[in-house]
Amino acid sequence: MSLKIGIPQSLFYYDYLPLWKEFFSELGAEVIVSSRTNKSILNHGVSNCVDEACLPVKVYHGHVIDLRDKVDYIFMPKIISTHKREYGCPKYLGLPEMVQNSVSNLPPCIDVNVNLIKSNSGLMDAVIETGKYITPNISKIKKAYKVAAKHYENYKRLINKGVIPIEAIKSYNNAAKAIGPVNNNGPIFMLVGHPYNLYDEYINMNLIKKLWSYGVRIVTSEMIDTEKVDFYSDKLPKRMFWSYGKRIIGSSFYMINENEVDGIIYVSSFGCGVDSILIDLVQREAREKGIPFTLLTIDEHTGEAGINTRIEAFMDMINRRNRNENYISTHG
Numbered sequence: 001m002s003l004k005i006g007i008p009q010s011l012f013y014y015d016y017l018p019l020w021k022e023f024f025s026e027l028g029a030e031v032i033v034s035s036r037t038n039k040s041i042l043n044h045g046v047s048n049c050v051d052e053a054c055l056p057v058k059v060y061h062g063h064v065i066d067l068r069d070k071v072d073y074i075f076m077p078k079i080i081s082t083h084k085r086e087y088g089c090p091k092y093l094g095l096p097e098m099v100q101n102s103v104s105n106l107p108p109c110i111d112v113n114v115n116l117i118k119s120n121s122g123l124m125d126a127v128i129e130t131g132k133y134i135t136p137n138i139s140k141i142k143k144a145y146k147v148a149a150k151h152y153e154n155y156k157r158l159i160n161k162g163v164i165p166i167e168a169i170k171s172y173n174n175a176a177k178a179i180g181p182v183n184n185n186g187p188i189f190m191l192v193g194h195p196y197n198l199y200d201e202y203i204n205m206n207l208i209k210k211l212w213s214y215g216v217r218i219v220t221s222e223m224i225d226t227e228k229v230d231f232y233s234d235k236l237p238k239r240m241f242w243s244y245g246k247r248i249i250g251s252s253f254y255m256i257n258e259n260e261v262d263g264i265i266y267v268s269s270f271g272c273g274v275d276s277i278l279i280d281l282v283q284r285e286a287r288e289k290g291i292p293f294t295l296l297t298i299d300e301h302t303g304e305a306g307i308n309t310r311i312e313a314f315m316d317m318i319n320r321r322n323r324n325e326n327y328i329s330t331h332g
């Protein structure tokens with residue numbers, strides 16, 4: 001019987017699921033992904049996590065609990081750095097310890113360190129250490145990673161073409177099935193924020209589908225080429241050392257400056273220290289270039305009616321501007 005490896009459908013899931021899933025499957029393990037976020041996952045996460053944590057970290061706890069009795073191992077890497085001279089949020093760094101101390105009766109966790117701060121060689125170390133939970137055969141592990149990396153390239157290619165990551169995850173093995181950008185003449189909005197806020201439909205109350213229902217075409221940071229992200233993030237007076245921060249700043253500055261966007265919606269979690277800096281930078285840039293900007297802050301108490309009202313008001317403002325009433329303030 002094959003080993004069952006659990007992957008929480010939260011945090012890094014939206015960035016790396018195809019890579020991890022194919023890697024474990026190639027090694028002969030069965031991958032079990034936790035259920036999509038729901039009321040019970042959220043409640044379990046909130047009640048098993050420290051109050052001070054941000055919403056995504058609480059939700060992550062809930063996903064781990066959802067997997068607890070279903071798998072042999074939970075894959076919970078400690079992601080320190082994914083790019084040279086860049087870091088993740090400090091909360092990722094302590095995540096495996098935090099979860100294992102807060103949630104009881106967990107199966108063993110694959111909590112390998114991923115640290116590319118000095119060089120890319122840290123990646124292969126993490127791959128081999130992870131693979132060894134399933135097989136001692138190193139050449140088999142390397143081969144499995146090679147296959148997984150190819151699937152991951154397909155996934156990233158789909159996103160570059162404008163497919164939302166949650167749709168790309170469903171179809172990276174079959175591009176024909178992917179739902180691409182909505183093909184219409186509606187306004188182009190950039191959705192800015194950490195992927196786990198943008199793509200978790202439960203915590204953001206189906207934001208993407210709501211915008212699609214207004215005919216909005218959505219662009220997110222993941223769709224923008226790395227070269228453009230690097231070029232625009234380098235314009236900051238100080239180097240951005242958070243990987244997600246760099247992607248958010250570089251991509252939104254590109255969209256704002258190349259005038260390819262009608263509005264920006266920043267989705268943030270209450271209590272996120274990283275976002276408090278990023279929001280300010282994006283908002284200032286948007287204001288300078290006259291691009292409408294709005295902020296949606298979500299936490300475990302956010303009500304759907306509040307989100308709907310904010311979207312309706314924002315749509316209203318965009319529509320009035322498009323009818324040549326350009327004097328309408330874009331920032332309240």
Ligand code: SF4
Nearest residue numbers: 054089091269272274
């Ligand atoms: S970046 Fe913000 S939302 Fe994400 S884990 Fe860190 S504090 Fe939480």
